[in-house]
Amino acid sequence: MEDIVKLLAGIVGRDNVLHEPYDLIAYSRDRYPIFTHPRQGVKPLAVARPATTDEVREIITLANKYRIPLTPRGSGTNYAGSAVPAKGGVVLDLTRMNKILSINEDAMNVKVQAGVILQNLEETLNSKGFTFGHDPGSFPTATVGGCISTRSLGWRAGKYGDMGDLVLSLKVVLPTGVVVETREVSKSSTGFDVNSLFIGAEGTLGVITEALLRIHPLPEERAFLIYSFNSFEQAYKSLLKVLRKGLTFTSSIVEDSEDEQETMVFLCYEGVKEIVNVQVKHTTSIFEAEGGTRLDDKVAEEYWMNRHDMFSQMNKEGVADSIDTAVPVSKVLEFYKFLKEWVKRSNVKPMGLGSWVLPENLGIDLAFDGTKAEAYVAAREELVNKALELGGTVSYCVGVGLRFPHLMRKEHGSALDVMKMIKRVMDPNNIMNPGGLGL
Ligand SMILES: Cc1cc2nc3c(=O)[nH]c(=O)nc-3n(C[C@H](O)[C@H](O)[C@H](O)COP(=O)(O)OP(=O)(O)OC[C@H]3O[C@@H](n4cnc5c(N)ncnc54)[C@H](O)[C@@H]3O)c2cc1C
Structure with missing residues (x-):
């Protein structure tokens, strides 16, 4: 020591x-x-x-x-x-590696050290007329390196993609001490995509020290809409119609109301004013044709204002957790029914059950009794196993961590062996987050 x-x-x-x-x-x-x-x-x-x-x-x-x-x-x-x-x-x-190293306005990218906090990055970019576009609930505190390593998903991913989609190049120290730096071009056709090895790797393959990330023009307009539907099915199918029309929303939630009497669809559009207005107009006609009722835009704005505050709300009711399961679109309604039944028998307080940002995502924010953690873990296992049986994933953004290493084989089949081979070659002494990702 x-x-x-x-x-x-x-x-x-x-x-x-x-x-x-x-x-x-x-x-x-x-x-x-x-x-x-x-x-x-x-x-x-x-x-x-x-x-x-x-x-x-x-x-x-x-x-x-x-x-x-x-x-x-x-x-x-x-x-x-x-x-x-x-x-x-x-x-x-x-x-301590918290420096913004350069902003290239023509190429629309930013180079940062891995420890830069998302909010600090976004505020700096905003002052120059740009946005980063990555906005998870942990935006005020999470770092760029942590977000790349978990392939995190944020509130604005409908338009800008997840954290992995924003990565152009990386500097990484491998477990053997070799420093790798990928080229600063947005695409190459010269072999494996080395960046992708580190995106979502949860620190198992090396330490990201710098990243070159895409940035976008600061949107001149942002519009919010919220509609109420009689059922989750009606609401979800209406959302799919919006996507089928080719409209690109920045953010979406399809979520049951607290009294479970109705389902809300929240949408946010942003970008050039005329384009936002056209998208809102088309969405409005789709939702109205599908039987939705438009609620006060202020309710929608409140959703947006509270988006970084969900854990403090949930912690008031017990210990907060979020189960971020996703299943194929064709299985979402079946999984929804299962989730509703699961809530009734699992002794959890649901604080948001629905689909967030991508149509496959269907999970639950909840509070559980911290003195009964074992029972909660058993219930969580049942839920994520159901997502796997339906062809989905146990985590669309937060990751494996200590929760799900034992389920990696069930989710990935022989693709897990590919990951294990990569791990063995890159980290022969198994020093980086040993045991992480079930490797
Ligand atoms: C209130 C709240 C809201 C949240 N909302 C969201 C959300 O909306 N979407 C979402 O996806 N997640 C969310 N999360 C989860 C969390 O914020 C993300 O997982 C985030 O990416 C973690 O960033 P961090 O800097 O805290 O990383 P850490 O928690 O410190 O680390 C996460 C993982 O990355 C590895 N790692 C960290 N830095 C590096 C590096 N430089 N090189 C290699 N590996 C590294 C660590 O070893 C670990 O495996 C939320 C968490 C909270 C508390």
């Missing part, structure tokens, strides 16, 4: 190595709700806070030499437990 602290201090400086018990407790958890106090996370040996790619490279080289498990960490907002140092070792806290 003494030795590792000394060696790390030699790389990042004494002030940037944490090893006191109270510091280690803070890094033993992320937002995984099963580790909510008093349940324990897993304490690392030490935390190192590098400021440069070179420091990251030196730490990884050291860890590889002494076979020390390494867990990269952004802001620790992941609620699958993927930033928990499950095998102890050293946590690499990347939040």
Whole structure:
């Protein structure tokens, strides 16, 4: 322990190595709700806070030499437990790598260090007439590196795609200490897409230190609509009609009202004013033809204003969690029925059951009784297994973490062996987030 602290201090400086018990407790958890106090996370040996790619490279080289498990960490907002140092070792806290390195207005891209917080990036871009377009609930706190590593999905993904879609190139330190930097072009036809290895890898294949990301013009207009329908089926089918018309909304939610008497469809459009107006006009005629009733736009604006606040609302009712399952569009209505039944027998308080941003996504935000976490985990297993049986995924955005490594075979079949082979070759000593992704 003494030795590792000394060696790390030699790389990042004494002030940037944490090893006191109270510091280690803070890094033993992320937002995984099963580790909510008093349940324990897993304490690392030490935390190192590098400021440069070179420091990251030196730490990884050291860890590889002494076979020390390494867990990269952004802001620790992941609620699958993927930033928990499950095998102890050293946590690499990347939040000192928080520089916006360049903004290229002609090419419409931005180069950042991995620890940049999304909100800081967005505010800087807004001041220059651009937007990043990635807006998860954790927007005020999550880092670019954490979002790439979980392939996170945000409120504006209907128009701008998920975090992976925004990546143009990456600088990554591999588990062997080699630094890889991909080319700054939006497309190449020269072999494997190396960026994609690190998107959604949950830190198992290396540490992302820099990223070149797409940016977009700041929209001149943003419009919100909210409609009420008699049933989820009617609402969902109306949303599919909007998509079939070729309209591109920025954001959508199809969600039952609190009293379960109606289903709301919330939509947001943004972009050039005339185009937004035309899209709103077409949506309105589709929804009205399908029997929807338009509600006050202020209700829709409220949805938008509260979008980063969902966990604080949910935490008032117990321990908050979000199950982010997705199934093929053809199975959504069947899964919806299952979900409704599941809620009745699972002792959870539903705080939002519906489809968010992409039509395959169908999950639930909820609160559960923290003193009965085992029962909740068993119920969660039943639900995600049903999504798998219907041909879906256990997670459309938050990731595997400590929740679902045992389900990776069921979800991916022999594709899991491809992932395992890649992991073995790239991380021969299994130092990066060992056990992560069920590898
Ligand atoms: C209130 C709230 C709302 C949320 N809303 C959403 C949402 O709308 N959509 C969504 O997708 N998620 C959401 N999340 C989950 C979480 O914010 C995302 O998973 C986010 O991507 C994590 O970013 P982070 O910086 O906190 O990463 P961390 O939690 O620190 O790490 C996440 C994973 O990435 C790895 N990692 C971190 N940085 C690097 C790096 N530089 N190189 C390699 N690996 C790295 C870690 O090892 C870990 O496996 C929400 C969480 C909260 C608490």
